[in-house]
Amino acid sequence: MKISSKNTKIAICGLGYVGFPVALLFAEAGFEVIGVNRSGEKIKLINRGGSPIEGKEPGLKELIKKVRKSGLFTATTDETAYKDADIVIVAVETPVEDDTHEPAYRALKAALTSIGRNLRKDALVIIESTIAPGTMENIVKVILEQESGMEVGQDFMLANCPERLMPGHLLENIINYNRVIGAQDEKTTDTVKSLYKYIVKGKLDTTSWVTAEIVKAGENAYRDVQIAFANEMALLCEAMGADVWQVRDLINECKRKGETRFEALRQMHYPGAGVGGHCLPKDSWLLVYGAKGLIEPQIIPLARKINNFMPKHVFDLLSESFKQANKDINKAKIVVLGYAYAGNSDDSRNTPTEALIKLLGETQATVVIQDPFVKEYKTSLDKSLKGAHAIILMADHDQYKNINYNKLKRLMKTPRIVIDGRNVFSKDKVLKAGFIYKGVGNI
Ligand SMILES: NC(=O)c1ccc[n+]([C@@H]2O[C@H](COP(=O)([O-])OP(=O)(O)OC[C@H]3O[C@@H](n4cnc5c(N)ncnc54)[C@H](O)[C@@H]3O)[C@@H](O)[C@H]2O)c1
Known part of the structure; x- marks a missing residue:
């Protein structure tokens, strides 16, 4: 042809x-x-x-x-x-x-x-x-x-x-x-x-066909495994009182003078509130399925397990914050910022936010979801935030990067808890403004 x-x-x-x-x-x-x-x-x-x-x-x-x-x-x-x-x-x-x-x-x-x-x-x-x-x-x-x-x-x-x-x-x-x-x-x-x-x-x-198939499923499984490593590092840093974002920066600095970050041997991925989308959560399984009956992959299914755990971890950070404030989560208004799985996207397929919402649903708290890109949740940000006792950031949409902490403080009610699943807020500034803060990998 x-x-x-x-x-x-x-x-x-x-x-x-x-x-x-x-x-x-x-x-x-x-x-x-x-x-x-x-x-x-x-x-x-x-x-x-x-x-x-x-x-x-x-x-x-x-x-x-x-x-x-x-x-x-x-x-x-x-x-x-x-x-x-x-x-x-x-x-x-x-x-x-x-x-x-x-x-x-x-x-x-x-x-x-x-x-x-x-x-x-x-x-x-x-x-x-x-x-x-x-x-x-x-x-x-x-x-x-x-x-x-x-x-x-x-x-x-x-x-x-x-x-x-x-x-x-x-x-x-x-x-x-x-x-x-x-x-x-x-x-x-x-x-x-x-x-x-x-x-x-x-x-x-x-x-060949099969090599192209392995490359595609493999490149996404690679990311999934790398993110799982970053998530495990986040949990480890939280437990030991370190900031995973600083740890990540310094690990990625392990390179020769003049070497770009692409040439460096260590390129730690971002930890976060979970992995979503149509692709990453399932492409690892497609790769594993391809090898069925031939070998039993270990690290890929384990990475899936770690990444799937992250929304539960976010929920745990929230529960701990309420305990720390001596407030009852069941009487609180909780606002979830970001339903889509990725920043500035409307794509909600396999979003980790869904697992979080399910856990929040097991409490008696009033839960409000806001997302500027997802039809069902396109409510005004200010209106959603009004009277909230806690916010949980799940997607790094640009809209959330510009939140003014003083205004947020006026809109929210005590204990004013901020849970950051995507490292969008500045911990120092949030703490200074009088919020309770816990970020994935930096509490
Ligand atoms: N979304 C991504 O970021 C991305 C990236 C790379 C690869 N992929 C892969 O590309 C493929 C498509 O992903 P997507 O995100 O575009 O999916 P999608 O769900 O957005 O789109 C698939 C479309 O196909 C239509 N469809 C289903 N069966 C059909 C049929 N028999 N005849 C005609 N239309 C039919 C659906 O109605 C839907 O509109 C998947 O295999 C995915 O893993 C997706």
Whole structure:
């Protein structure tokens, strides 16, 4: 297939945090793009030139308007749209089951079934979703061949090119991150490379399906394990009366004169109130699942356990603060700042705040959640804070970084407890202003 923005049609299956910006960038590059998504409401919004993604996403709202105007991007729920596509990119969700942590591939399997049934001869299918190692060979290839009656390598091409973006930086990340392309033959590798060159400025590395799968799940498991280490250090610092943020700075200073932080051998991650999002909490499990029956990973599941414990730890810091103040938590108003899992994003999938809310729900306290980016919790900050006995910061949204401590003091009631899960507040200033303060890793 000769890739040219003039005569190559692209279908994107799944218009979420990944598929939506990818579709817009290909349309901006001049390709005719059709986005296929199950939800009719989302399709209507997109076709009106709206963005289904809230939060600070530089350039996204402008880009959807631009590509809708150009006529190069349309969205539909009609799965027969794959029939006209030279290239189909799959970006559907790939969660894990709550109890077994095994992949819950319902969306992926349904997507592959309808793509297979409508696949053109000589088309190229690319999986951008994050999948467990072995999924390309054992699930993707099998379903596509079964449903299309065609053979990979002979009648159509199949590759994976896992996405690397973070909500809050969607377009910038797609454009600038290096990418890994997994393919099993030279023709497919070259075709995928020539396609992504239209939207990616980063390096395009090429390898096999399984290596690309391991790289993607592995890079997120790496972060999860590193964050677990930082969280364990936070607990250790609290117990020993040290400030984990100072400890972290000094550990990361272990480098030669002139060496940048990227060259340094030690790069301790941030501790915090927990790990959330669609990816980190489940990609570790996807990696573990890939190795099932071969080896039993130890450190990755342990990291999951440590990170899952952090919202409970935040709750414990709150309970201790009430005890210290000799006040009954059950009669208090507690304000949770930030429902999304990440700063300046609306993404609340697997948010650690949910686990915290559950624990708060076991008390009789009045709990108010405020988040400037999440629809259900977009109440005025001042109104939410009024009369609060305690606040718990769970997401480092910019709005919280500018809170004036004197004003906060006026709005809140004694004992005025501040629990900082993201190192947003200045401990010294908060204490000076007369609050009770406990931060993760610095109490
Ligand atoms: N969100 C991230 O930060 C991120 C980053 C890198 C990789 N990923 C991976 O990319 C994939 C997609 O993640 P996301 O965050 O965009 O998910 P998402 O839930 O935001 O979007 C998925 C979309 O696919 C749609 N969908 C599901 N089944 C479908 C089907 N059969 N046909 C058509 N549409 C269907 C859903 O309705 C939804 O709109 C996942 O595998 C994820 O792990 C996500």
